[in-house]
Amino acid sequence: MSIIVQGLSKVYNLQRAVDAITFTINKGEIVGFLGPNGAGKSTTMKILTGYLPATSGNAIINGYDVNKQLDRVRSAIGYLPEHNPLYIEMYVREYLEFVGRVHKIKNLAKRIDEMIQLTGLTVECKKKIGQLSKGYRQRVGLAQAMLHDPSILILDEPTTGLDPNQLVEIRQVIKNIGREKTVMLSTHIMQEVEAICDRIIIINKGKIVADDTTQVIKNDAIKQRVFIVEVNTSQAEAILQSIPHVSIKKVAESKWMIISQDQRDLRPIIFNLIVKNNLTLLSMSEQEGKLEDIFKTLTQ
Protein backbone atom coordinates (compact mmCIF):
# COMPACT_ATOMS: atom_id res chain seq x y z
CA MET A 1 0.00 0.00 0.00
CA SER A 2 1.45 3.31 -1.03
CA ILE A 3 -1.07 5.93 -0.01
CA ILE A 4 -3.72 5.30 2.62
CA VAL A 5 -6.08 8.16 3.38
CA GLN A 6 -8.56 7.79 6.21
CA GLY A 7 -11.31 10.28 6.96
CA LEU A 8 -9.19 13.25 5.89
CA SER A 9 -10.80 16.67 6.36
CA LYS A 10 -9.64 20.22 5.92
CA VAL A 11 -11.65 23.17 7.12
CA TYR A 12 -10.85 26.72 6.01
CA ASN A 13 -12.81 29.39 7.86
CA LEU A 14 -15.73 27.07 8.53
CA GLN A 15 -15.79 25.91 4.92
CA ARG A 16 -15.09 22.22 4.40
CA ALA A 17 -12.64 22.10 1.52
CA VAL A 18 -12.07 18.39 2.02
CA ASP A 19 -14.75 16.44 3.81
CA ALA A 20 -13.78 13.13 5.40
CA ILE A 21 -12.37 11.44 2.33
CA THR A 22 -11.04 7.89 2.45
CA PHE A 23 -9.17 6.05 -0.29
CA THR A 24 -6.12 3.91 -0.87
CA ILE A 25 -3.73 3.90 -3.77
CA ASN A 26 -1.67 0.78 -4.32
CA LYS A 27 1.91 0.53 -5.43
CA GLY A 28 2.35 0.92 -9.18
CA GLU A 29 -1.02 2.47 -9.92
CA ILE A 30 -1.57 5.61 -11.96
CA VAL A 31 -4.57 7.29 -10.43
CA GLY A 32 -6.41 10.26 -11.90
CA PHE A 33 -7.79 12.65 -9.34
CA LEU A 34 -10.70 14.43 -10.97
CA GLY A 35 -13.05 17.16 -9.97
CA PRO A 36 -14.32 20.60 -10.89
CA ASN A 37 -12.33 23.67 -9.84
CA GLY A 38 -12.50 24.15 -6.10
CA ALA A 39 -13.51 20.57 -5.39
CA GLY A 40 -10.58 20.03 -3.02
CA LYS A 41 -8.09 18.29 -5.31
CA SER A 42 -5.18 20.62 -4.64
CA THR A 43 -5.97 20.82 -0.95
CA THR A 44 -5.85 17.03 -0.67
CA MET A 45 -2.53 16.93 -2.48
CA LYS A 46 -1.13 19.69 -0.29
CA ILE A 47 -2.04 17.69 2.78
CA LEU A 48 -0.49 14.51 1.40
CA THR A 49 2.78 16.32 0.69
CA GLY A 50 2.87 17.93 4.10
CA TYR A 51 2.41 21.51 2.94
CA LEU A 52 -0.84 21.89 4.88
CA PRO A 53 -1.87 19.99 7.98
CA ALA A 54 -5.20 18.18 7.95
CA THR A 55 -7.94 19.40 10.27
CA SER A 56 -8.79 15.81 11.11
CA GLY A 57 -8.17 12.31 9.83
CA ASN A 58 -4.84 10.98 8.73
CA ALA A 59 -2.86 9.87 5.73
CA ILE A 60 -0.15 7.26 5.60
CA ILE A 61 2.45 7.42 2.86
CA ASN A 62 4.59 4.31 2.45
CA GLY A 63 3.91 3.48 6.09
CA TYR A 64 4.79 6.96 7.39
CA ASP A 65 2.21 9.13 9.06
CA VAL A 66 1.80 12.56 7.42
CA ASN A 67 1.06 14.14 10.79
CA LYS A 68 4.10 12.75 12.58
CA GLN A 69 6.90 11.67 10.23
CA LEU A 70 6.91 14.60 7.84
CA ASP A 71 10.54 14.37 6.79
CA ARG A 72 10.19 10.72 5.80
CA VAL A 73 6.98 11.49 3.93
CA ARG A 74 8.61 14.37 2.08
CA SER A 75 11.52 12.19 1.03
CA ALA A 76 9.18 9.47 -0.25
CA ILE A 77 7.16 11.85 -2.41
CA GLY A 78 7.97 13.73 -5.56
CA TYR A 79 5.61 16.68 -5.84
CA LEU A 80 4.76 18.97 -8.72
CA PRO A 81 2.60 21.77 -7.29
CA GLU A 82 -0.18 23.44 -9.23
CA HIS A 83 1.07 26.06 -11.76
CA ASN A 84 4.54 24.48 -11.56
CA PRO A 85 6.39 27.15 -9.57
CA LEU A 86 10.07 27.54 -10.52
CA TYR A 87 12.95 29.89 -9.79
CA ILE A 88 13.06 31.55 -13.17
CA GLU A 89 16.42 33.23 -12.60
CA MET A 90 18.19 29.89 -12.09
CA TYR A 91 19.76 27.73 -14.78
CA VAL A 92 18.12 24.35 -15.38
CA ARG A 93 21.11 22.42 -14.11
CA GLU A 94 21.69 24.80 -11.21
CA TYR A 95 18.10 24.32 -10.07
CA LEU A 96 18.28 20.55 -10.29
CA GLU A 97 21.57 20.62 -8.37
CA PHE A 98 19.93 22.69 -5.65
CA VAL A 99 17.01 20.26 -5.34
CA GLY A 100 19.40 17.30 -5.41
CA ARG A 101 21.56 18.74 -2.63
CA VAL A 102 18.49 19.40 -0.49
CA HIS A 103 17.61 15.72 -0.90
CA LYS A 104 21.25 14.75 -0.28
CA ILE A 105 21.44 12.64 -3.44
CA LYS A 106 24.65 10.74 -4.00
CA ASN A 107 26.22 10.78 -7.47
CA LEU A 108 24.18 13.87 -8.21
CA ALA A 109 25.74 14.84 -11.54
CA LYS A 110 24.98 11.44 -13.00
CA ARG A 111 21.45 11.45 -11.66
CA ILE A 112 20.80 14.91 -13.14
CA ASP A 113 22.05 13.70 -16.53
CA GLU A 114 19.63 10.79 -16.34
CA MET A 115 16.69 13.03 -15.48
CA ILE A 116 17.55 15.53 -18.21
CA GLN A 117 17.57 12.71 -20.70
CA LEU A 118 14.38 11.11 -19.40
CA THR A 119 12.41 14.34 -19.55
CA GLY A 120 13.88 15.36 -22.91
CA LEU A 121 15.62 18.49 -21.65
CA THR A 122 19.00 17.75 -23.26
CA VAL A 123 18.82 20.59 -25.79
CA GLU A 124 17.57 23.19 -23.31
CA CYS A 125 19.55 22.29 -20.20
CA LYS A 126 22.07 25.14 -20.58
CA LYS A 127 19.40 27.85 -20.48
CA LYS A 128 17.90 29.81 -17.65
CA ILE A 129 14.49 28.50 -16.59
CA GLY A 130 12.95 31.87 -17.40
CA GLN A 131 13.97 31.48 -21.05
CA LEU A 132 12.19 28.15 -21.48
CA SER A 133 8.80 27.66 -23.07
CA LYS A 134 5.96 26.39 -20.96
CA GLY A 135 6.37 22.80 -22.11
CA TYR A 136 10.02 22.74 -21.17
CA ARG A 137 9.33 24.37 -17.82
CA GLN A 138 6.87 21.59 -17.16
CA ARG A 139 9.64 19.10 -17.88
CA VAL A 140 11.91 20.89 -15.43
CA GLY A 141 9.12 20.62 -12.85
CA LEU A 142 8.78 16.91 -13.51
CA ALA A 143 12.54 16.40 -13.41
CA GLN A 144 12.63 18.21 -10.07
CA ALA A 145 9.85 15.99 -8.71
CA MET A 146 11.49 12.75 -9.81
CA LEU A 147 15.11 13.63 -9.09
CA HIS A 148 15.41 11.88 -5.74
CA ASP A 149 13.79 8.74 -7.16
CA PRO A 150 10.68 8.88 -4.96
CA SER A 151 8.38 5.88 -4.97
CA ILE A 152 5.31 8.13 -5.11
CA LEU A 153 4.67 11.02 -7.47
CA ILE A 154 1.96 13.57 -6.78
CA LEU A 155 1.36 15.81 -9.78
CA ASP A 156 -1.12 18.67 -9.54
CA GLU A 157 -2.39 19.42 -13.03
CA PRO A 158 0.85 18.51 -14.78
CA THR A 159 -0.38 19.28 -18.30
CA THR A 160 -2.21 22.61 -18.06
CA GLY A 161 -1.24 25.12 -20.70
CA LEU A 162 0.63 22.73 -22.96
CA ASP A 163 0.09 22.58 -26.72
CA PRO A 164 -1.22 19.30 -28.18
CA ASN A 165 2.24 18.01 -29.12
CA GLN A 166 3.69 18.75 -25.72
CA LEU A 167 0.61 17.21 -24.15
CA VAL A 168 1.27 13.90 -25.84
CA GLU A 169 4.94 13.98 -24.93
CA ILE A 170 4.42 14.84 -21.28
CA ARG A 171 1.74 12.17 -20.99
CA GLN A 172 4.17 9.66 -22.43
CA VAL A 173 6.77 10.73 -19.87
CA ILE A 174 4.28 10.27 -17.04
CA LYS A 175 3.17 6.93 -18.40
CA ASN A 176 6.75 5.71 -18.58
CA ILE A 177 7.40 6.74 -15.00
CA GLY A 178 4.17 5.09 -13.92
CA ARG A 179 5.50 1.65 -14.80
CA GLU A 180 7.67 1.63 -11.72
CA LYS A 181 6.12 4.25 -9.46
CA THR A 182 2.84 5.13 -7.88
CA VAL A 183 1.44 8.22 -9.56
CA MET A 184 -1.43 10.39 -8.42
CA LEU A 185 -2.29 13.18 -10.80
CA SER A 186 -5.05 15.72 -10.82
CA THR A 187 -6.58 17.10 -13.97
CA HIS A 188 -9.83 18.18 -15.46
CA ILE A 189 -9.05 16.97 -18.94
CA MET A 190 -11.00 13.77 -19.50
CA GLN A 191 -9.01 12.46 -22.45
CA GLU A 192 -5.95 12.65 -20.28
CA VAL A 193 -7.44 10.36 -17.69
CA GLU A 194 -8.48 7.92 -20.39
CA ALA A 195 -5.02 8.06 -21.90
CA ILE A 196 -2.91 7.49 -18.81
CA CYS A 197 -4.84 6.46 -15.72
CA ASP A 198 -5.65 2.96 -14.53
CA ARG A 199 -8.01 4.27 -11.94
CA ILE A 200 -10.10 7.38 -11.33
CA ILE A 201 -11.11 9.10 -8.14
CA ILE A 202 -13.71 11.80 -8.69
CA ILE A 203 -14.13 14.37 -5.97
CA ASN A 204 -16.83 17.01 -5.71
CA LYS A 205 -17.37 19.61 -2.97
CA GLY A 206 -14.78 17.87 -0.83
CA LYS A 207 -16.36 14.43 -1.06
CA ILE A 208 -15.42 11.41 -3.13
CA VAL A 209 -18.23 10.64 -5.58
CA ALA A 210 -16.58 7.86 -7.57
CA ASP A 211 -13.54 5.65 -7.13
CA ASP A 212 -12.96 2.78 -9.54
CA THR A 213 -10.98 1.66 -12.57
CA THR A 214 -11.35 3.82 -15.65
CA GLN A 215 -13.21 1.07 -17.51
CA VAL A 216 -15.75 0.37 -14.76
CA ILE A 217 -16.50 4.04 -14.28
CA LYS A 218 -17.04 4.48 -17.98
CA ASN A 219 -19.46 1.56 -18.15
CA ASP A 220 -21.28 1.79 -14.87
CA ALA A 221 -21.83 5.39 -14.12
CA ILE A 222 -24.10 5.81 -17.12
CA LYS A 223 -27.31 4.00 -16.38
CA GLN A 224 -28.54 4.00 -19.95
CA ARG A 225 -27.28 2.26 -23.08
CA VAL A 226 -27.39 4.02 -26.40
CA PHE A 227 -27.42 2.33 -29.82
CA ILE A 228 -27.18 4.04 -33.16
CA VAL A 229 -28.94 2.36 -36.04
CA GLU A 230 -28.83 3.24 -39.72
CA VAL A 231 -31.43 1.70 -42.02
CA ASN A 232 -31.94 1.96 -45.81
CA THR A 233 -35.23 3.85 -45.47
CA SER A 234 -36.39 6.90 -43.65
CA GLN A 235 -39.67 5.23 -42.70
CA ALA A 236 -38.37 2.84 -40.05
CA GLU A 237 -39.27 4.82 -36.97
CA ALA A 238 -42.62 3.13 -36.45
CA ILE A 239 -40.97 -0.27 -36.62
CA LEU A 240 -38.30 0.66 -34.13
CA GLN A 241 -40.92 2.03 -31.81
CA SER A 242 -42.22 -1.49 -31.32
CA ILE A 243 -39.21 -2.36 -29.11
CA PRO A 244 -40.48 -2.23 -25.53
CA HIS A 245 -39.16 0.26 -22.93
CA VAL A 246 -36.96 2.43 -25.14
CA SER A 247 -37.04 5.96 -26.37
CA ILE A 248 -36.13 6.78 -29.94
CA LYS A 249 -34.56 9.90 -31.33
CA LYS A 250 -33.98 10.65 -34.96
CA VAL A 251 -30.41 11.88 -35.53
CA ALA A 252 -30.20 11.95 -39.34
CA GLU A 253 -32.31 11.20 -42.41
CA SER A 254 -32.32 7.43 -41.87
CA LYS A 255 -30.44 7.18 -38.59
CA TRP A 256 -31.91 6.71 -35.13
CA MET A 257 -30.67 6.73 -31.62
CA ILE A 258 -32.23 4.07 -29.41
CA ILE A 259 -31.90 4.78 -25.72
CA SER A 260 -32.59 2.00 -23.29
CA GLN A 261 -32.87 2.64 -19.56
CA ASP A 262 -31.71 -0.84 -18.53
CA GLN A 263 -28.64 -2.92 -19.16
CA ARG A 264 -30.06 -5.25 -21.84
CA ASP A 265 -28.07 -5.62 -25.03
CA LEU A 266 -30.62 -4.56 -27.64
CA ARG A 267 -28.54 -5.31 -30.70
CA PRO A 268 -29.92 -8.80 -31.48
CA ILE A 269 -33.47 -7.56 -30.98
CA ILE A 270 -32.96 -4.60 -33.29
CA PHE A 271 -31.27 -6.75 -35.91
CA ASN A 272 -34.06 -9.35 -35.92
CA LEU A 273 -36.74 -6.70 -35.98
CA ILE A 274 -35.29 -5.01 -39.02
CA VAL A 275 -34.74 -8.25 -40.90
CA LYS A 276 -38.27 -9.38 -40.08
CA ASN A 277 -39.66 -6.20 -41.67
CA ASN A 278 -37.67 -6.72 -44.86
CA LEU A 279 -35.45 -3.72 -44.33
CA THR A 280 -31.66 -3.56 -44.62
CA LEU A 281 -29.50 -2.66 -41.70
CA LEU A 282 -26.70 -0.39 -42.90
CA SER A 283 -24.92 0.10 -39.60
CA MET A 284 -25.39 -0.41 -35.93
CA SER A 285 -23.16 0.59 -33.04
CA GLU A 286 -23.30 1.14 -29.34
CA GLN A 287 -22.30 4.54 -28.09
CA GLU A 288 -19.70 4.24 -25.38
CA GLY A 289 -20.23 6.22 -22.20
CA LYS A 290 -18.17 9.39 -22.39
CA LEU A 291 -16.19 10.41 -19.34
CA GLU A 292 -17.31 13.99 -19.79
CA ASP A 293 -20.91 12.92 -19.31
CA ILE A 294 -20.06 10.88 -16.26
CA PHE A 295 -18.12 13.77 -14.84
CA LYS A 296 -21.10 16.06 -15.42
CA THR A 297 -23.62 13.73 -13.81
CA LEU A 298 -21.45 13.08 -10.78
CA THR A 299 -20.38 16.62 -10.06
CA GLN A 300 -23.53 18.63 -10.58
Added chain:
Amino acid sequence: MIPLFKKEVNIFFSSLIGYIAIGVFLLSTWLLCWFLPGENNIFEYGFATLDSFFYWAPIIFFFLVPAITMRSFSEEYRTGTIEILFTKPLSDWHIIISKYLAAWFLLLVALIPTLVYFYTIYHLAAPEGNIDIGATWGSYIGLWFMGGVFVAIGLFASSISNNQIVSFILGFFLCVFFYLAFESLANLKIFYAKLDAIIMQLGIAYHYQSISRGVIDSRDIVYFISIMAIFLLLTHLVLNKRKW
Protein backbone atom coordinates in the same frame (compact mmCIF):
# COMPACT_ATOMS: atom_id res chain seq x y z
CA MET B 1 20.90 24.25 4.90
CA ILE B 2 24.09 24.87 2.92
CA PRO B 3 22.43 24.29 -0.49
CA LEU B 4 19.65 26.68 0.49
CA PHE B 5 22.14 29.33 1.63
CA LYS B 6 24.02 28.95 -1.64
CA LYS B 7 20.82 29.22 -3.64
CA GLU B 8 19.86 32.45 -1.83
CA VAL B 9 23.27 34.02 -2.41
CA ASN B 10 23.24 32.94 -6.06
CA ILE B 11 19.83 34.48 -6.56
CA PHE B 12 21.07 37.81 -5.15
CA PHE B 13 23.77 37.89 -7.77
CA SER B 14 21.89 36.41 -10.70
CA SER B 15 18.98 38.81 -10.29
CA LEU B 16 21.28 41.86 -10.03
CA ILE B 17 19.89 42.76 -6.59
CA GLY B 18 23.22 41.88 -5.03
CA TYR B 19 25.27 44.07 -7.36
CA ILE B 20 22.86 46.98 -7.16
CA ALA B 21 22.64 46.87 -3.36
CA ILE B 22 26.40 46.71 -2.92
CA GLY B 23 27.00 49.30 -5.64
CA VAL B 24 24.51 51.78 -4.24
CA PHE B 25 25.85 51.35 -0.72
CA LEU B 26 29.44 51.95 -1.76
CA LEU B 27 28.59 54.82 -4.07
CA SER B 28 26.44 56.65 -1.54
CA THR B 29 28.90 56.23 1.35
CA TRP B 30 31.72 57.40 -0.91
CA LEU B 31 29.71 60.43 -2.04
CA LEU B 32 28.65 61.37 1.47
CA CYS B 33 32.01 60.88 3.15
CA TRP B 34 34.54 61.86 0.54
CA PHE B 35 32.99 63.83 -2.25
CA LEU B 36 30.05 66.03 -1.28
CA PRO B 37 31.21 69.15 0.52
CA GLY B 38 29.95 69.87 4.02
CA GLU B 39 30.67 68.92 7.58
CA ASN B 40 30.50 65.22 6.76
CA ASN B 41 33.27 65.47 4.23
CA ILE B 42 36.28 63.78 5.76
CA PHE B 43 38.77 66.12 4.07
CA GLU B 44 37.01 69.24 5.31
CA TYR B 45 36.46 67.77 8.76
CA GLY B 46 40.17 67.55 9.21
CA PHE B 47 40.29 64.76 11.79
CA ALA B 48 41.44 61.23 11.06
CA THR B 49 38.21 59.41 11.89
CA LEU B 50 35.59 57.44 10.00
CA ASP B 51 32.83 58.96 12.14
CA SER B 52 30.90 60.38 9.21
CA PHE B 53 30.87 56.95 7.54
CA PHE B 54 29.55 55.34 10.70
CA TYR B 55 26.99 58.13 11.03
CA TRP B 56 25.67 57.66 7.50
CA ALA B 57 25.88 53.87 7.24
CA PRO B 58 22.84 53.15 9.48
CA ILE B 59 20.78 55.65 7.52
CA ILE B 60 21.71 53.96 4.25
CA PHE B 61 20.96 50.61 5.88
CA PHE B 62 17.36 51.77 6.49
CA PHE B 63 16.86 51.57 2.72
CA LEU B 64 19.42 49.01 1.78
CA VAL B 65 18.53 46.16 4.12
CA PRO B 66 14.77 46.08 3.45
CA ALA B 67 15.64 46.25 -0.26
CA ILE B 68 17.82 43.16 0.10
CA THR B 69 15.33 41.20 2.20
CA MET B 70 12.05 42.30 0.66
CA ARG B 71 11.99 39.48 -1.88
CA SER B 72 13.12 36.68 0.47
CA PHE B 73 9.67 35.39 1.26
CA SER B 74 7.42 37.74 -0.74
CA GLU B 75 8.75 36.52 -4.06
CA GLU B 76 8.51 32.87 -3.01
CA TYR B 77 4.88 33.40 -1.99
CA ARG B 78 4.08 35.23 -5.21
CA THR B 79 5.59 32.66 -7.56
CA GLY B 80 4.51 29.72 -5.40
CA THR B 81 8.05 28.35 -5.03
CA ILE B 82 7.50 28.45 -1.28
CA GLU B 83 5.46 25.28 -1.79
CA ILE B 84 8.52 23.60 -3.31
CA LEU B 85 10.61 24.55 -0.28
CA PHE B 86 7.99 23.52 2.25
CA THR B 87 7.51 20.11 0.68
CA LYS B 88 11.21 19.26 0.66
CA PRO B 89 12.79 17.58 3.67
CA LEU B 90 13.66 20.94 5.23
CA SER B 91 12.31 22.40 8.44
CA ASP B 92 10.93 25.93 8.63
CA TRP B 93 13.96 26.91 10.70
CA HIS B 94 16.31 25.66 7.99
CA ILE B 95 14.58 27.92 5.52
CA ILE B 96 14.54 30.98 7.80
CA ILE B 97 18.15 30.66 8.96
CA SER B 98 19.47 30.08 5.43
CA LYS B 99 17.70 33.13 4.10
CA TYR B 100 18.81 35.14 7.10
CA LEU B 101 22.47 34.18 6.80
CA ALA B 102 22.46 34.77 3.05
CA ALA B 103 21.18 38.34 3.43
CA TRP B 104 23.56 39.03 6.30
CA PHE B 105 26.41 37.66 4.21
CA LEU B 106 25.48 40.04 1.39
CA LEU B 107 25.76 42.90 3.86
CA LEU B 108 29.23 41.70 4.84
CA VAL B 109 30.22 41.70 1.18
CA ALA B 110 28.99 45.30 0.98
CA LEU B 111 30.96 46.30 4.07
CA ILE B 112 34.31 44.73 3.18
CA PRO B 113 35.20 47.22 0.38
CA THR B 114 34.71 50.09 2.83
CA LEU B 115 37.87 48.93 4.58
CA VAL B 116 39.53 50.94 1.82
CA TYR B 117 38.22 54.08 3.60
CA PHE B 118 39.87 52.87 6.79
CA TYR B 119 43.11 52.17 4.96
CA THR B 120 43.03 55.61 3.31
CA ILE B 121 42.49 57.48 6.55
CA TYR B 122 45.11 55.39 8.29
CA HIS B 123 47.64 56.66 5.79
CA LEU B 124 46.28 60.20 5.57
CA ALA B 125 46.54 60.70 9.33
CA ALA B 126 49.39 62.79 10.65
CA PRO B 127 51.48 61.12 11.87
CA GLU B 128 50.59 58.11 9.76
CA GLY B 129 48.45 55.56 11.65
CA ASN B 130 47.17 58.12 14.13
CA ILE B 131 43.61 56.83 14.15
CA ASP B 132 41.56 55.25 16.91
CA ILE B 133 41.80 51.69 15.68
CA GLY B 134 39.78 50.25 18.57
CA ALA B 135 36.87 52.58 17.98
CA THR B 136 36.93 51.87 14.26
CA TRP B 137 36.80 48.12 14.70
CA GLY B 138 34.12 48.54 17.37
CA SER B 139 32.08 50.60 14.95
CA TYR B 140 32.48 47.99 12.26
CA ILE B 141 31.32 45.27 14.62
CA GLY B 142 28.42 47.46 15.76
CA LEU B 143 27.45 48.16 12.18
CA TRP B 144 27.63 44.50 11.29
CA PHE B 145 25.44 43.48 14.23
CA MET B 146 23.04 46.30 13.58
CA GLY B 147 22.84 45.09 9.98
CA GLY B 148 22.00 41.66 11.37
CA VAL B 149 19.13 43.10 13.38
CA PHE B 150 17.87 44.98 10.32
CA VAL B 151 18.05 41.78 8.26
CA ALA B 152 15.95 39.96 10.87
CA ILE B 153 13.43 42.81 10.77
CA GLY B 154 13.41 42.84 6.98
CA LEU B 155 12.94 39.09 6.80
CA PHE B 156 9.99 39.32 9.15
CA ALA B 157 8.47 42.10 7.03
CA SER B 158 8.97 39.95 3.94
CA SER B 159 7.27 36.96 5.52
CA ILE B 160 4.10 38.97 6.07
CA SER B 161 3.18 39.90 2.52
CA ASN B 162 3.43 38.50 -0.98
CA ASN B 163 3.98 42.03 -2.23
CA GLN B 164 7.59 43.19 -2.23
CA ILE B 165 6.66 46.87 -1.97
CA VAL B 166 4.63 46.23 1.19
CA SER B 167 7.53 44.22 2.62
CA PHE B 168 9.96 47.01 1.82
CA ILE B 169 7.88 49.75 3.38
CA LEU B 170 7.13 47.73 6.50
CA GLY B 171 10.78 46.72 6.85
CA PHE B 172 11.93 50.30 6.39
CA PHE B 173 9.46 51.58 8.98
CA LEU B 174 10.42 48.96 11.56
CA CYS B 175 14.14 49.58 11.06
CA VAL B 176 13.75 53.33 11.51
CA PHE B 177 11.47 52.79 14.47
CA PHE B 178 13.86 50.49 16.31
CA TYR B 179 16.81 52.71 15.53
CA LEU B 180 15.43 56.13 16.35
CA ALA B 181 12.07 56.00 18.08
CA PHE B 182 13.26 54.95 21.52
CA GLU B 183 15.87 57.69 21.67
CA SER B 184 13.32 60.35 20.76
CA LEU B 185 10.86 58.86 23.19
CA ALA B 186 13.38 58.97 26.01
CA ASN B 187 13.87 62.69 25.40
CA LEU B 188 10.26 63.40 26.23
CA LYS B 189 9.84 65.23 29.50
CA ILE B 190 7.32 62.73 30.82
CA PHE B 191 10.02 60.12 31.24
CA TYR B 192 12.42 61.10 33.98
CA ALA B 193 14.49 59.51 36.69
CA LYS B 194 15.73 56.14 35.47
CA LEU B 195 12.89 55.56 33.05
CA ASP B 196 14.39 57.57 30.20
CA ALA B 197 17.63 55.57 30.36
CA ILE B 198 15.74 52.29 30.19
CA ILE B 199 13.68 53.42 27.22
CA MET B 200 16.76 54.64 25.45
CA GLN B 201 18.35 51.24 25.90
CA LEU B 202 15.49 49.60 24.06
CA GLY B 203 16.57 51.28 20.81
CA ILE B 204 19.30 50.15 18.46
CA ALA B 205 21.01 53.54 18.31
CA TYR B 206 22.05 53.45 21.97
CA HIS B 207 23.82 50.11 21.61
CA TYR B 208 25.35 50.99 18.27
CA GLN B 209 26.87 54.14 19.76
CA SER B 210 28.00 52.23 22.81
CA ILE B 211 29.86 49.63 20.73
CA SER B 212 31.26 52.37 18.49
CA ARG B 213 33.34 53.72 21.37
CA GLY B 214 35.50 50.66 20.94
CA VAL B 215 34.38 48.71 23.99
CA ILE B 216 32.62 45.51 23.14
CA ASP B 217 30.18 45.24 25.98
CA SER B 218 28.43 41.90 26.34
CA ARG B 219 25.18 43.75 27.14
CA ASP B 220 25.18 45.33 23.67
CA ILE B 221 25.88 42.01 21.98
CA VAL B 222 23.14 40.33 24.02
CA TYR B 223 20.77 43.13 23.03
CA PHE B 224 21.48 42.73 19.33
CA ILE B 225 21.16 38.97 19.46
CA SER B 226 17.89 39.17 21.40
CA ILE B 227 16.28 41.51 18.88
CA MET B 228 17.42 39.26 16.02
CA ALA B 229 16.03 36.22 17.81
CA ILE B 230 12.70 37.94 18.47
CA PHE B 231 12.21 38.85 14.82
CA LEU B 232 13.30 35.43 13.60
CA LEU B 233 10.82 33.85 16.02
CA LEU B 234 8.11 36.17 14.72
CA THR B 235 9.01 35.11 11.18
CA HIS B 236 8.69 31.48 12.20
CA LEU B 237 5.32 32.27 13.71
CA VAL B 238 4.15 33.89 10.48
CA LEU B 239 5.34 30.92 8.40
CA ASN B 240 3.49 28.60 10.73
CA LYS B 241 0.28 30.52 10.21
CA ARG B 242 -0.55 28.28 7.25
CA LYS B 243 -0.81 25.40 9.69
CA TRP B 244 -3.51 27.00 11.79
